Amino acid sequence: xxxxxxxxxxxxDNVGTTVTLxxxxxxxxxxxxxxxxxxxxxxxxxxxxxxxxxxxxxSKQLDELGREFVIQATGEVRERxxxxxxxxxxxxxxxxxxxxxxxxxxxxxxxxxxxxxGGDDIRMKYRYLDLRRxxxxxxxxxxxxxxxxIRTYLNSKDxxxxxxxxxxxxxPEGARDxxxxxRMNPGEFYALPQSPQQLKQLLMVAGFDRYYQIxxxxxxxxxxxxxxxxxxxxxxxxxxxxxxxxxxxxxxxTRYIFKEVKGxxxxxxxxxxxxxxxxxxxxxKPDIRFEMLINDISSIVKGxxxxxxxxxxxxxxxxxxxxxxxxxKQLDELxxWVKRPQIGAKGMxxxxxxxxxxxxxxxxxxxxxxxxxEWAEKLDASAGDLILVLSGDKAHTINALGELRLEMGKRLGxxxxxxxxPLWVVDFPLLEWDEEAHRFFAMHHPFTSPKxxxxxxxxTEPGKVRANAYDLxxxxxxxxxxxxxxxxSELQSKMFKLLGFTKEQAEAQFGFLMNAFKYGxxxxxGIAFGFDRLVSLFAGLDSIRDVxxxxxxxxxxxxxxxxxxxxxxEQLEELNLKLDLKEKK
RNA sequence: GGUGGCGUAGUUCAGUUGGUUAGAAUAUCGGCCUGUCACGCCGAGGGUCGCGAGUUCGAGUCUCGUCGUCACCGCCA
Numbered sequence: 245x246x247x248x249x250x251x252x253x254x255x256x257d258n259v260g261t262t263v264t265l266x267x268x269x270x271x272x273x274x275x276x277x278x279x280x281x282x283x284x285x286x287x288x289x290x291x292x293x294x295x296x297x298x299x300x301x302x303s304k305q306l307d308e309l310g311r312e313f314v315i316q317a318t319g320e321v322r323e324r325x326x327x328x329x330x331x332x333x334x335x336x337x338x339x340x341x342x343x344x345x346x347x348x349x350x351x352x353x354x355x356x357x358x359x360x361x362g363g364d365d366i367r368m369k370y371r372y373l374d375l376r377r378x379x380x381x382x383x384x385x386x387x388x389x390x391x392x393x394i395r396t397y398l399n400s401k402d403x404x405x406x407x408x409x410x411x412x413x414x415x416p417e418g419a420r421d422x423x424x425x426x427r428m429n430p431g432e433f434y435a436l437p438q439s440p441q442q443l444k445q446l447l448m449v450a451g452f453d454r455y456y457q458i459x460x461x462x463x464x465x466x467x468x469x470x471x472x473x474x475x476x477x478x479x480x481x482x483x484x485x486x487x488x489x490x491x492x493x494x495x496x497x498t499r500y501i502f503k504e505v506k507g508x509x510x511x512x513x514x515x516x517x518x519x520x521x522x523x524x525x526x527x528x529k530p531d532i533r534f535e536m537l538i539n540d541i542s543s544i545v546k547g548x549x550x551x552x553x554x555x556x557x558x559x560x561x562x563x564x565x566x567x568x569x570x571x572x573k574q575l576d577e578l579x580x581w582v583k584r585p586q587i588g589a590k591g592m593x594x595x596x597x598x599x600x601x602x603x604x605x606x607x608x609x610x611x612x613x614x615x616x617x618e619w620a621e622k623l624d625a626s627a628g629d630l631i632l633v634l635s636g637d638k639a640h641t642i643n644a645l646g647e648l649r650l651e652m653g654k655r656l657g658x659x660x661x662x663x664x665x666p667l668w669v670v671d672f673p674l675l676e677w678d679e680e681a682h683r684f685f686a687m688h689h690p691f692t693s694p695k696x697x698x699x700x701x702x703x704t705e706p707g708k709v710r711a712n713a714y715d716l717x718x719x720x721x722x723x724x725x726x727x728x729x730x731x732x733s734e735l736q737s738k739m740f741k742l743l744g745f746t747k748e749q750a751e752a753q754f755g756f757l758m759n760a761f762k763y764g765x766x767x768x769x770g771i772a773f774g775f776d777r778l779v780s781l782f783a784g785l786d787s788i789r790d791v792x793x794x795x796x797x798x799x800x801x802x803x804x805x806x807x808x809x810x811x812x813x814e815q816l817e818e819l820n821l822k823l824d825l826k827e828k829k
Numbered sequence: 830g831g832u833g834g835c836g837u838a839g840u841u842c843a844g845u846u847g848g849u850u851a852g853a854a855u856a857u858c859g860g861c862c863u864g865u866c867a868c869g870c871c872g873a874g875g876g877u878c879g880c881g882a883g884u885u886c887g888a889g890u891c892u893c894g895u896c897g898u899c900a901c902c903g904c905c906a
Contacts, residue, residue, distance in 0.1 A: 275869090276862040295863070311856090326864050334866085351857065354840055359867080361840045361855060365898060418906035438906080465905045466830095585832055586902050676906090689906040798899060 246316055246346075252288025254321055256335045263338065264318040265290055266346065268376065269309055270357070279306050280337075283317060286381060291324070291337040292317050298340060305343050312349035312356060312373075318342040369803050371794055383791045386505070387779045391458055393504045394478055397497050403454040403480065408443040410436060410460070415753055417690055417743075420464035422473070430820040436462035439772060441689060442757050444481040445729060448768040449760045456480045458775060469787040470721070470777055473800050478724075478778075481770035487712050487728050490769045491515075491668055494724070498666060498716065505782060513716075514667045521669050526646020528672070531720030532665045534658035536562050538645045539623050541633070550610035552591075556635035560645045563623040564652045567630035568596040575606075582634065582648055589644045595619060595631040650720065659719070661784040666718040671695070674711035675742070683744040688713045690739055690754075692727040706742055716773070723778055726771030733761040 247266040254263065270282035270289060278295040294302050309315070319338040328334030353369075354362025356376050367374040374380050395405070414421045414435035421435035437443075439461050447455045457479045464473060482490060495513050502508045514532070521530045524537045542559045553559050570578075575594055582589040595605040595616050603616040611619075623631055632648060634641050653659050674694045675684040684706055686692060694702060698709040712728035730736045736758055740750035750758070776788035789795040796802050816823065 271866080273865050273868055274862085275865060278863050278865080280865055280868090282866070289866095291866070293864090324864080326866090328866055330866080351839070355856065357867090363841070363898095365836095366840075368898095415906090419904085441906085463905060466903085468905085469900070471905070584901090588902090686906050692906090797897095799897090803898090 250287035251283050251285040251290040252332060254290060254333050254336050258321045259323050259336060262320050266316045269311055269313045269315060272309060288333055289331055290333045292340050293337050294340050302340060312352050313345055314347040316344040316346055371804050383783050384793055386783055387791050390501060390505055390779055393501050397500045398456045403456040404452055406447060406455050406457055408440040412437050422462045422464045425819040425821055427819050438463050439477060440479055444479060444770060446760055448481055448483045449765045453483045467798055467800060472788060472796055476775040478773040478775050481768060483766040483768045485769050490771055494771050516667055516669050518669055518672045522642060526642045528669055529717045529720055529722045532667055533663055533719055534653050536649050538562055541619060541622055544618055544622060548610045550607060553635055558638035558641050559635040560641055561623055561631050561633040562645060562649050563625045564630045566628050568598050568628045570630055582644060587644050587647050589634050590636060593633040597625050597627055597629045599628045601627050664718055669715045669717055671710045672713040674709040675706050677707055684742060686743060688727050690743055691729045693730045718781055721777055721781055724771055724773035728769040731765040731767050733758050
């Protein structure tokens, strides 16, 4: 038997008993005649002691010990004479009678403790050592707990957890597919699912009624802090439901997770129209922890000979509370911030509403105090506030204002990670025009149903058609999205036509789905949550890497096992593949 | 595909205007130490300044290229 207890469970009540623990040597403190060892496992740390009363051979054994050795230690539990209130086992220690090295360790490349000295690179290369640190382990424990809570809720609501295949058919819409060559079918490829979308719809045709799956999905696109090439979704679909049923069910799930995992009760989630989200927040994933709404001030600023505004399609502003004392230097820095290529504003106009009630702006030459006062009223600004104005074409300017709003929210400390403000964004556009491809693309996916009242626009102004599509957004993070699906093969054909598919193409790509719809498809709708994002949000982290056991780096590489990697000529031949790599410069 | 930051001891970093032998902390090793828990004290070892080219009497420092890494834009139904 390797252990009678874990390193996290012994308490004062255990004093006097003889126990055996196994774990890793966290640290050795040699005080000369006595030595302390911190023994660690995933449950905690227990202090071991060897003093002058101990066996002489024991002291000798201690000389051989080093950090991260795996040892088995037997001894008697006793009360500490000086206690440590910072750890749960701090009242007791083990007087060693026997120690066995189960496995020695080389000196680790970074120190394995909460305040590690290791940077990201080296911790990723030795991720298995990084995972020994409680800070990292706790993120994965949180993930496991959340998955458990989610299953409990969905099971209680009669959802059937169903696995769908990972080797599926490649589809042209959406993200790039990861593909897998088939040895038995030379020249042909499977794709890894970007989401089990069509499969779960087929489960609805099969009458499964309520399906869910916590499932890996794959997209061969560039990475970000919140995007990995393989990630996990809570994928769901329901039959005989309308949009409202889906929103209520998954609002219920989200609230249940908050309650069970964080002990937080959250009010009903507000609903916001997509068009309002864009107009007021400059984003389809608004962070509603703070206001600072975007205001269209085009109508009141034009006609004063300020040509930049007069020639702009759109002039918008936000009001930063209490920032009128910003220095010239701070304003210049902010101006440079919005002019960076990532934001792309041409410039920025500011208006200081000084605490004494006067105004000072960068456009005093064109606007009187009364003019500026009108701006302030429009923005609901008070003395002491700072108004920031951007202008240009509408789409870009609103987007830039949205970014500026988030930046100011950050600078003003309005993005409290302990506050959670979920909302539903609804009525997304059905289609998106792509200038390069010169055709419409489905904004969500091609199976999303248009709103009934917009049916007629499908023929006349497809770009204006709204969809029965919705997103769950929490603190400016897109947590999930879904839609009411098309379940009528005629309407589905119409959609494919609108997206520029010929009948033959649609048949080749999605024929199995359209065929299934001929045999009694029930009305259905669904949603998928980004599980990694949800966990990182709960953990207060900005990167989903921290809640994934073995994540990939910026370039999609796993630096621990150095993949992806070349495969042998034999493997290539078996797969009937010939590489024709473009020469690297 | 693009923009920006970073790359110096095992690790995290400092390194002034381009100038003598590249430093600190931590880790490691050795010595001392009976209540530590970030133990303390004394000492030692440890460097291809990512790589390559260039400018210069002289480059960790400047220039160009390249590789790695991070953040972002494009991309992500």
